[in-house]
Amino acid sequence: MFTRRACIVAFLFAALLFGAPAMAQDNAGNKSIVVASTTSTQDSGLFGYILPIFKAKTGIDVKVIAQGTGQALDTGRRGDADVVFVHAKPAEEQFIAEGAGVRRYPVMYNDFVLIGPKSDPAGIAGTKDIVAALEAIQAKGAPFVSRGDRSGTHQAELALWKAGGIDIAEEKGPWYRDIGQGMGAALNTASAMNAYVLSDRGTWISFKNRGDLTIAVEGDNRLFNQYGVILVNPQKHPHVKQALGQAFIDWLISPDGQKTIANYKIDGQQLFFPNATVPGA
Amino acid sequence: MPKTRVQNSMSAIDLLLGGDPALYAIVRLSLIVSLAATALAAIVALPFGAMLGLTRFPGRAGVIVVLNACMGLPPVVVGLAIYLLLSRSGPLGFLGILFTPQAMILAQALLVFPIIAALTRQTVEDVWSEYRDELMALRVAPFRRVATLLWDARFSLITALLAGFGRAAAEVGTVIIVGGNIDGFTRVMTTAIALETSKGDLPLALGLGLVLIGLIIMINALAWGVRRFGEARAG
Amino acid sequence: MRAPPSDLPIVFDQVSLQAGEVAILRGVSMVLRPGAPTALIGPNGAGKTTLIRLAASLMVPTSGRVTWGGKPGTDGARFAVVFQRPVMLRRSAAANVAYALPRCPAGERRLRTNELLLQVGLAHLAQRPARRLSGGEQQRLALARALAREPEVLFLDEPTASLDPASTKTVEDVIRTAAASGTKIVIATQNLGQARRLAADVSFMLRGRVHEVGAAEQFFHAPQTAEAAAFLNGDLVV
Structure with missing residues (x-):
């Protein structure tokens, strides 16, 4: 009985000792x-x-x-x-x-692109001035998704609000959705809520769950990444x-x-x- | 639109059936990490749970309550703790195993330990109430009691091991933190699913999820078969 | 094999056991001496099983004490118990017997196991899972397992209560052999025929007390108390 038990324990150890390092x-x-x-x-x-x-x-x-x-x-x-x-x-x-x-x-x-729903509630589609576009979003209270995760994209977004003289920490309302997640998650969220979102172009191009989203603003020098x-x-x-x-x-x-x-x-x-x-x- | 989605969900299964090596590597790593973590946890948790079931000491109730509560340990918290422990700036940094499968095994083992230990304690306590007089009258030494009860409860304990394995195979919180989801090295099914979701490739993510669920069902079916076969033989 | 300092006699000194409000044993004093088998007889609930469990240190008395060879407790005492419903370990019949021989070298253990299985008539079922055996077979297996310990004292709690006559005979033969080779048998039974066949002396228990103690011969022919007489006549109302 003891030998059988010993075999089982030995087997478990072996699985552990040989299995794991083999992967590494x-x-x-x-x-x-x-x-x-x-x-x-x-x-x-x-x-x-x-x-x-x-x-x-x-x-x-x-x-x-x-x-x-x-x-x-x-x-x-x-x-x-x-x-x-x-x-x-x-x-x-x-x-x-x-x-x-x-x-x-x-x-x-x-470069970054500002992504937004085709319905364009802030009326900014096709414009070139990213700061003006953000001001419009804030003014109209159009839904906006922020990464909120201290990522490069998030920091770029914060810098753009600042450039427009908007203290986003102060002025954000229910329209501003800070999700604290990665780019993909932010795009998925925006797609689900038909919100605006700042994305790097690379992730946007390879992103597959676009729903009604499209590029609203691009080409501004300040969107350089x-x-x-x-x-x-x-x-x-x-x-x-x-x-x-x-x-x-x-x-x-x-x-x-x-x-x-x-x-x-x-x-x-x-x-x-x-x-x-x-x-x- | 719905048509392409369905096709894409099937694509993960196509990849699997078509023998896509990258997907196989992910499936293999998932199995190895979760099985090794379950084994590692079991080696400690089975005797621990059994001893807890057999002994009476002051504060035992407290230990049991904490152990039972730990069955619900949040994976992210465990992941973070192991991350800080294994980080180069942490106390075990010299091991250099952060972002490796070993770290993932360790983290999952920690997650799984309370599940196996708590279920073992419950099972062994039940068996003990049946066996107590007989083993005491046979004057079986305490350590041998533990071994005897574990062995005689072996078929019920398979369920405890499966619960532990299921938890390990299904969780993403610890492995993504301590493994880093490195392509071809620490990417497992759950982190791959998280990644495909973040890329917006929801159908592929769903397909991978179906593959994962299939795997878990297979493992459970296998264990069930072993249990039935063993019970039929051992009575 | 027998260690010289004997574990006997087992002495019960004013032993009581209380379970909540219910008194299970009330100040039992008795002595189990080496020699011929002792039968504990009495109706259901008399306290026979409890007496065995106390002797084996499976329970602690509420008051009074049990000593083995003058020492309290069962440390080092060589005894074995066959319970009314023995627990079979989840392994083969042979492994159940071998389990009681942990310190035996492997070869010798196999020999002893075979011997014991043969003795209780189960050699042909050695590899059968113990839990798949019939009630009678399990009882005999428990007896083999108990004997594997080479006990100086063997307690048997209703060992044939649910057995057919053939199994009962096998069990009684094994008990007799063990008694003949010097093992002290203490058997709790409601089966008066069995007590008559096996025991040399009898302790009659009733409602948690030892009511009458005597040589079997005398007890069965001329019981001293009215209750014992009533019990022997089968019209004792508890």
Whole structure:
């Protein structure tokens, strides 16, 4: 009786000890880095396109944790990622200033679009001035979905309200729905409520549950969305894979990496525009 | 419109039947993580629950109430706690297992432990009331009592293990936090479903959900078969 | 095998057991000495089962005490109990017997198990799940399991209450063999024929008291109390 029981326990242990590490074999292989990035880069399919190309060239596996920009920077701060790849320049500069990151490299940009229902209750469809459009939404109390998650998109949205002289924390009413979730969830919510929402173009293009939503405002310079990449400071977190992480960054800003980014298209539309060489980007 | 939706829901099943390697990897990881977590939890929870069922000590009622309450532990909270524990800046950061399947197993094991332990306690206590006189008269040593009761309750305990496994396989809160939903590495069925939902591909998400439910039904059917077969043999 | 310092006699000294308002035993004093089998007889609810459970330390008396060889409690005492409804472990018949031989080396354990199963006439059912056996077979298996412990004292609580005559005979034969080899038998039974066949002395219990104690011969021919006489005649009204 005891031997049978011992067999069962041994089997359970074996399942645990061999099963789990078998799934994690490339942990031991070590040619891998963890990149904390944003939902927009993952949900738009950019990583799915460029990472296999990068791996083929260097043999480095890039494991992407898709979070909001704020959370991704926190992940880097805690030392749980080797590289952060995000889009909120002031927050990134703050990250460097704290010593959490080594140096920020601009990589590419895409742009935000203001999405809204075809019925256009704020009467802003087709206009070019994003600030005026937001003012109209507020004035009419048209439903608006905010990410509310400290992501790059959320921070961009807050900056735009501010540019229009609207203190959104003060002036938001029931029309302003702060959902505290990712881009996809925000679009799903907007689609369900026929609300306006600020989205990055990449996520919007690849988003499938549009319902009655369409682009209301696009093309304003202030909708410009810059991505930067930063190596987490190895002096703070000695386990950071400095060489591999830097190799990834170097490739992203190399002519080859920049060309690969430009090549990523959905339905013939280019989603991200490389600009590593543009000063001040 | 409705037609394409139905087609898309079927597409996850097509992927499965068509042997899509990415989907198979996700299904495989889901099974491995949840089964390993259940096994890990069971190794501790079965003897723990049994001992709790057998012994009387001051504060026992409190332990039982807390244990029962922990069956409803919010996965996100467990995930967050394990995240902070395993983070490089946390006390177990040196292990370097955050965002790996091991971390997911650990987190799910913690989630599943109270379920298995609480159900084991209940089951073993019931069996104990039947066996008490006989085992005491046979002068069976305390540790052997625990082993005997666990063994003799084995068919009922399958239900406890299934409840634990079901919880593990169905939850998304802990694994998405401690696993990070990394494509090809820590993505499991539930996090894949969350991702497809956020991409707005609701039909695909639903299809994946159907696959997951199918898997859970299969595991349960298997366990039911084992139980019936075992009971038929062991009486 | 028998350890020299005997566990006997078992002495009940003014033992009472109270369950809420109900007195189950009222100041029972009795002595179980080594030697020939003792029968506890008496009607339902007399306290026979309770007496056995107290002797085996499965219960604690409300007042009074039970001593084994002069020591309180059953620590180290070599006894076994066959309950009226024995619990079969969820495994084979053989494993149920082997279970009572934990310290035996594997080879010897198998031999002893076979021997015991043979003794109770269950060798052909050794691999059958114990819970699939009939009531009589289970009772005999419980007896084999109890004997595996090589008890100095064997308590039997209505061991044949629900058995057919053939099973009853097998059980009684096994009991007799055990008694002949020196095991003290204490058997609670309502079956007067059985008490007559097996016991050398008798304790007659009634309403939580030991009413009459005596040699079996004498008790059955000339009971000392009116209640015992009434019980033997089958017209005792409780």
